Amino acid sequence: MSDPQAKLSEEEMKTYRVQGFTCTNCAGIFENNVKKLPGVQDAKVNFGASKVMVKGNTTIEELEKAGAFENLKVRDEKEQKLEREPFWKQKENIKVYISALLLVISWVLGKQYGEEHLIPTIGYAASILIGGYSLFITGLKNLSRLKFDMNTLMTIAIIGAAIIGEWGEGATVVILFAISEALERYSMDKARQSIESLMDIAPKEALIRRGQEEMMIHVDDIQVGDIMIVKPGQKLAMDGLVIKGTSTLNQAAITGESVPVTKTIDDEVFAGTLNEEGLLEVQVTKRVEDTTISKIIHLVEEAQAERAPSQAFVDKFAKYYTPAIVILALFIAVLPPLFGGDWSEWIYQGLAVLVVGCPCALVVSTPVAVVTAIGNAARNGVLIKGGIHLEEAGALKAIAFDKTGTLTKGVPAVTDVVTYGGNEHEWMKITAAIEKGSQHPLASAIMRKAEADGSDFNRVVVEDFQSITGKGVKAMVEGVTYYVGSPKLFEELHGNIESSRTETISKMQTEGKTVMVLGTDKEILSLIAVADEMRESSKAVISRLNNMGIQTVMLTGDNQRTAEAIGKQVGVSDIKADLLPEDKLNFIKELRGKHQSVAMVGDGVNDAPALAASSVGVAMGGAGTDTALETADIALMSDDLSKLPYTIKLSRKALTIIKQNITFSLAIKLVALVLVMPGWLTLWIAIFADMGATLLVTLNSLRLLRVKE
Known part of the structure; x- marks a missing residue:
C-alpha cells in the first residue's frame, strides 16, 4: 500500500476476504457502503486481491449487508476459503435462466397474439423485473444522487425502452447485460485463482515434537523454536532451519526453480516446498504470518491494489466519459425530433447510445491484465x-x-594450477595447510580445492607461520620455509621471475584471474589462479x-x-x-x-x-x-x-495487451456511435457491442496466464 491515504495503521486494521466482486465500480460502491457502517472509521477495498481492510468495529453480518447489492460473501482473512458453488448453480445466474425462459415464452406468444398484445407484454415485463431487479435498485439509487455509472445507464435505457413500447428489446437487454456480468465475474475469478492457488501451497497442519510428545498442530498454534518433523513426500508448513537429516527439496513454489535443491543441517528451508526423499527435522524460525510464502502472498495482493499508470488514465477518462455519454444520448433523443424527427425513433436511438456508452470494457481493461500478469509471475x-x-x-x-x-557466484574458486617440478597434489596440500592460518578471502578457495582433491591438509604440521602484510604468508613445513603470495612477493625474493612464468601469470591475469604463487626463496613451485566463477x-x-x-x-x-x-x-x-x-x-x-x-x-x-x-x-x-x-x-x-x-517478456506482453484493450474498448464505442447517424444502432447491437467488448478485453487479458519462460 504505497499511497499515503492507504497507510491505515496496520495494528488497528482488520482484513476480510470478499467473494463475488465483478467490477471495480462495484468494489468502489462496497467501499463507500462499509465506510458508512456504524463503528467504522475507515475502509479500503483491494479489488484485485478481493479484500477489504476495515478500521474500527464491525461484524461480518454488517459487511455482508453493505455488500448485499451484489450478494457479496465476506469471511475472516484466516478462514479457509468458502467452497464456491459451480458457476452454473450460482444464485445470480439462476435469475438469468428464469428471465431468459420468460423472454422465449413471451416471444413465442408475441408471434401468436401479436407483439402489442397484453400477454407477451406481461411476460416481457416479468422477464425484465426478475433479470434486472438488483440492477434497477442500484440504478435508481444512483439516479436519485445524480451518480452516473453502468447501472444508472442501463436502468434509464431499459425503463426508456418500456415507455416507448419496446418491451421485447428491453427484456433482451436485461438478459444480455446479466450474462455479460456473469461472464465477467467468471473471468475475474479465473484471474484471481492464480493468487488463491498460492494460498494453498503450504499445508495448514504440521507434525510437531514438543519435549517427548509428537502431535499434529494447526500452523496458527506453532511457535518459533518448535521442532517440525517432515516425512518424504510431504510439504513443509513453516520456515525453519534443518537440525537433523539430509534431503532434496523441490522449491518451485517459492523460487520457480524446477531442479530440486539438497538441504542438510543448518540450511534454511521454506514453507510450501516439497520434501522429496529424506526425513527432516526442522526448527521453526518464523510464525505462520511471517513465513516467506505469507510475505509473497501479502506483497502480491498489495501489488494488485497499486494502480498502474494506464489504470489511472482509464479511471480519470471514465469519470468524464460517462456523464458525457448521458448528455450525448439526451441530445440524440431530443434534438432531431425538435426539428421534425420521429420522437419514438430518436428516443430509441438515444437509449441505444446510453447502452453502448457503458464503460465496462474500458474500466476492466487494465486491472484484469495486471492481476493476471502479477499472478503468473x-x-x-x-x-x-x-x-x-x-x-x-x-x-x-x-x-x-x-x-x-x-x-558471478560471489564465491572465489581455483580455476588453474600450474606446477614446476614435483607433484601438484603435494604442492596443493602444503599451500592449503599454510593458507589455513591466513585471513585472506582467497584462502578458502584453495582449501576447498584441496578438500575436493581428497587431500588431508589438516594433518600437515605448520611451524613459524608469519604474515607478510599485503603480499602473502610464509611458514615452515618439514624443515623447509615456503612462501605463498602474490607475484610481487616473488619479484622481491628472487629479483626477477623467469620470462616463461611471467607470461603465464600475465595471461591468467588478463583472463580476470588472481594469481597466487607457492615457492621457496630460491624457486617457484606452483601457480594457482583463483577467480569468482561465472x-x-x-x-x-x-x-x-x-x-x-x-x-x-x-x-x-x-x-x-x-x-x-x-x-x-x-x-x-x-x-x-x-x-x-x-x-x-x-x-x-x-x-x-x-x-x-x-x-x-x-x-x-x-x-x-x-x-x-x-x-x-x-x-x-x-x-x-x-x-x-x-x-x-x-x-x-x-x-x-x-x-x-x-x-521482461511478460511485462512487454502485459503492456501490449493493456494498450490493445483500451484501444479496442474505445474503437467499438466509436463504431457503434457512428451507426446512430443513419439510425442503424439498435439496442441489440448496443448491448452486444458493450458485452462483446468487455468479454474480449477480459479474455485477451487472460492470455497472460499462458506466458512461459
Missing part, C-alpha cells in the same frame, strides 16, 4: 510489487548488473536481453582488467569498473537521463541506493533475504538470473 518465482513496476519493466531500454553475486545462466541471459534490444551494463568495484575479462566472457554491451557504491548510484542517474527506463539488478543489500535510483530495482535471491523483498520493485525469488528475460 508469482507462480514462476518472480515477485512484481505493483502494476506500475509491471509497466516500467515492459518499457526498459537498459539494465545495469552488479557483478559480484549477480553475474553463473552458468549469465551468458545466456545477457545474450537474450541483448537480442531483445536492451543495453546491458556491468557495474563493479573490481579493477578494469578483471572487469573487462569477465564482461567479455559474459557478453555485456558496456563495462564500468573501479566503482564505489555512490559511483554506481551516479551512473544509474546518468543512464536514466539517457534512456528514462533503466533497471538495476543486485542482491538488495549493498546495492540498495542504486536499486532505489533506478526506474525498476530487481533483487536476486529474494527467498532468503527480507532486504531484497523490501528494497526492490521486482524480486527474483531464486538466485538465478534466467527469470529476468521471462519477466
Whole structure:
C-alpha cells in the first residue's frame, strides 16, 4: 500500500476476504457502503486481491449487508476459503435462466397474439423485473444522487425502452447485460485463482515434537523454536532451519526453480516446498504470518491494489466519459425530433447510445491484465510489487548488473594450477595447510580445492607461520620455509621471475584471474589462479536481453582488467569498473537521463541506493533475504538470473495487451456511435457491442496466464 491515504495503521486494521466482486465500480460502491457502517472509521477495498481492510468495529453480518447489492460473501482473512458453488448453480445466474425462459415464452406468444398484445407484454415485463431487479435498485439509487455509472445507464435505457413500447428489446437487454456480468465475474475469478492457488501451497497442519510428545498442530498454534518433523513426500508448513537429516527439496513454489535443491543441517528451508526423499527435522524460525510464502502472498495482493499508470488514465477518462455519454444520448433523443424527427425513433436511438456508452470494457481493461500478469509471475518465482513496476519493466531500454553475486557466484574458486617440478597434489596440500592460518578471502578457495582433491591438509604440521602484510604468508613445513603470495612477493625474493612464468601469470591475469604463487626463496613451485566463477545462466541471459534490444551494463568495484575479462566472457554491451557504491548510484542517474527506463539488478543489500535510483530495482535471491523483498520493485525469488528475460517478456506482453484493450474498448464505442447517424444502432447491437467488448478485453487479458519462460 504505497499511497499515503492507504497507510491505515496496520495494528488497528482488520482484513476480510470478499467473494463475488465483478467490477471495480462495484468494489468502489462496497467501499463507500462499509465506510458508512456504524463503528467504522475507515475502509479500503483491494479489488484485485478481493479484500477489504476495515478500521474500527464491525461484524461480518454488517459487511455482508453493505455488500448485499451484489450478494457479496465476506469471511475472516484466516478462514479457509468458502467452497464456491459451480458457476452454473450460482444464485445470480439462476435469475438469468428464469428471465431468459420468460423472454422465449413471451416471444413465442408475441408471434401468436401479436407483439402489442397484453400477454407477451406481461411476460416481457416479468422477464425484465426478475433479470434486472438488483440492477434497477442500484440504478435508481444512483439516479436519485445524480451518480452516473453502468447501472444508472442501463436502468434509464431499459425503463426508456418500456415507455416507448419496446418491451421485447428491453427484456433482451436485461438478459444480455446479466450474462455479460456473469461472464465477467467468471473471468475475474479465473484471474484471481492464480493468487488463491498460492494460498494453498503450504499445508495448514504440521507434525510437531514438543519435549517427548509428537502431535499434529494447526500452523496458527506453532511457535518459533518448535521442532517440525517432515516425512518424504510431504510439504513443509513453516520456515525453519534443518537440525537433523539430509534431503532434496523441490522449491518451485517459492523460487520457480524446477531442479530440486539438497538441504542438510543448518540450511534454511521454506514453507510450501516439497520434501522429496529424506526425513527432516526442522526448527521453526518464523510464525505462520511471517513465513516467506505469507510475505509473497501479502506483497502480491498489495501489488494488485497499486494502480498502474494506464489504470489511472482509464479511471480519470471514465469519470468524464460517462456523464458525457448521458448528455450525448439526451441530445440524440431530443434534438432531431425538435426539428421534425420521429420522437419514438430518436428516443430509441438515444437509449441505444446510453447502452453502448457503458464503460465496462474500458474500466476492466487494465486491472484484469495486471492481476493476471502479477499472478503468473508469482507462480514462476518472480515477485512484481505493483502494476506500475509491471509497466516500467515492459518499457526498459537498459539494465545495469552488479557483478559480484549477480553475474558471478560471489564465491572465489581455483580455476588453474600450474606446477614446476614435483607433484601438484603435494604442492596443493602444503599451500592449503599454510593458507589455513591466513585471513585472506582467497584462502578458502584453495582449501576447498584441496578438500575436493581428497587431500588431508589438516594433518600437515605448520611451524613459524608469519604474515607478510599485503603480499602473502610464509611458514615452515618439514624443515623447509615456503612462501605463498602474490607475484610481487616473488619479484622481491628472487629479483626477477623467469620470462616463461611471467607470461603465464600475465595471461591468467588478463583472463580476470588472481594469481597466487607457492615457492621457496630460491624457486617457484606452483601457480594457482583463483577467480569468482561465472553463473552458468549469465551468458545466456545477457545474450537474450541483448537480442531483445536492451543495453546491458556491468557495474563493479573490481579493477578494469578483471572487469573487462569477465564482461567479455559474459557478453555485456558496456563495462564500468573501479566503482564505489555512490559511483554506481551516479551512473544509474546518468543512464536514466539517457534512456528514462533503466533497471538495476543486485542482491538488495549493498546495492540498495542504486536499486532505489533506478526506474525498476530487481533483487536476486529474494527467498532468503527480507532486504531484497523490501528494497526492490521486482524480486527474483531464486538466485538465478534466467527469470529476468521471462519477466521482461511478460511485462512487454502485459503492456501490449493493456494498450490493445483500451484501444479496442474505445474503437467499438466509436463504431457503434457512428451507426446512430443513419439510425442503424439498435439496442441489440448496443448491448452486444458493450458485452462483446468487455468479454474480449477480459479474455485477451487472460492470455497472460499462458506466458512461459
